[in-house]
Amino acid sequence: MDYAPPRNLAELSADCAACAALCCVAPAFDKGEDFAIAKLPLTPCMHLQDNNLCRLHADLEDHGYPGCARFDCLGTGQHVVQGLYGGADWRGNPALLADMAESYRRMQRIHEALQMLFLAERLPLDEEQEIARLTLLRKLRPVDGWTPDSLAEAEASGLFTRVRETLATFRSALGG
Numbered sequence: 001m002d003y004a005p006p007r008n009l010a011e012l013s014a015d016c017a018a019c020a021a022l023c024c025v026a027p028a029f030d031k032g033e034d035f036a037i038a039k040l041p042l043t044p045c046m047h048l049q050d051n052n053l054c055r056l057h058a059d060l061e062d063h064g065y066p067g068c069a070r071f072d073c074l075g076t077g078q079h080v081v082q083g084l085y086g087g088a089d090w091r092g093n094p095a096l097l098a099d100m101a102e103s104y105r106r107m108q109r110i111h112e113a114l115q116m117l118f119l120a121e122r123l124p125l126d127e128e129q130e131i132a133r134l135t136l137l138r139k140l141r142p143v144d145g146w147t148p149d150s151l152a153e154a155e156a157s158g159l160f161t162r163v164r165e166t167l168a169t170f171r172s173a174l175g176g
């Protein structure tokens, strides 16, 4: 599968079949209202099956996992697995998992930022704000795509701080 950076809100949709269950493996979570058990990072959830499907998928809330039911990766998973790692699965290459998880964490922030920037198109932004929005969109969707290294470099260079600061400048368009 080719990776194409999302161009609109519709393309920020999860395709779990093209992922490798990264959301059920990479992050840690605490036992509580959202999750019935605690889970360590880089560890498959006890409910994840070998086919990368959740055995509780049909009734997550009833089993105490509303956090899973609510979660939306915004298409991050398939873009990391297919676009950055050529369809590799951590099951066949466990040494890849830590690197994949870091890319997943960073790419998720990019997809969240893209969602906000696409939504901001509906705001009455002034010219300066619109230029800032389009400039940031170009940064978040590099022509040659992301790589694990370029994602790490972008984070180290302060990309996510810039995202937060730019989005904060749009508040005036909300009338607040």
Ligand code: SF4
Residues within 6 Å of the ligand: 023, 024, 025, 045, 046, 047, 048, 049, 053, 054, 055, 056, 057, 065, 068
């Ligand atoms: S309960 Fe299901 S959806 Fe939630 S982390 Fe475990 S395997 Fe994934």
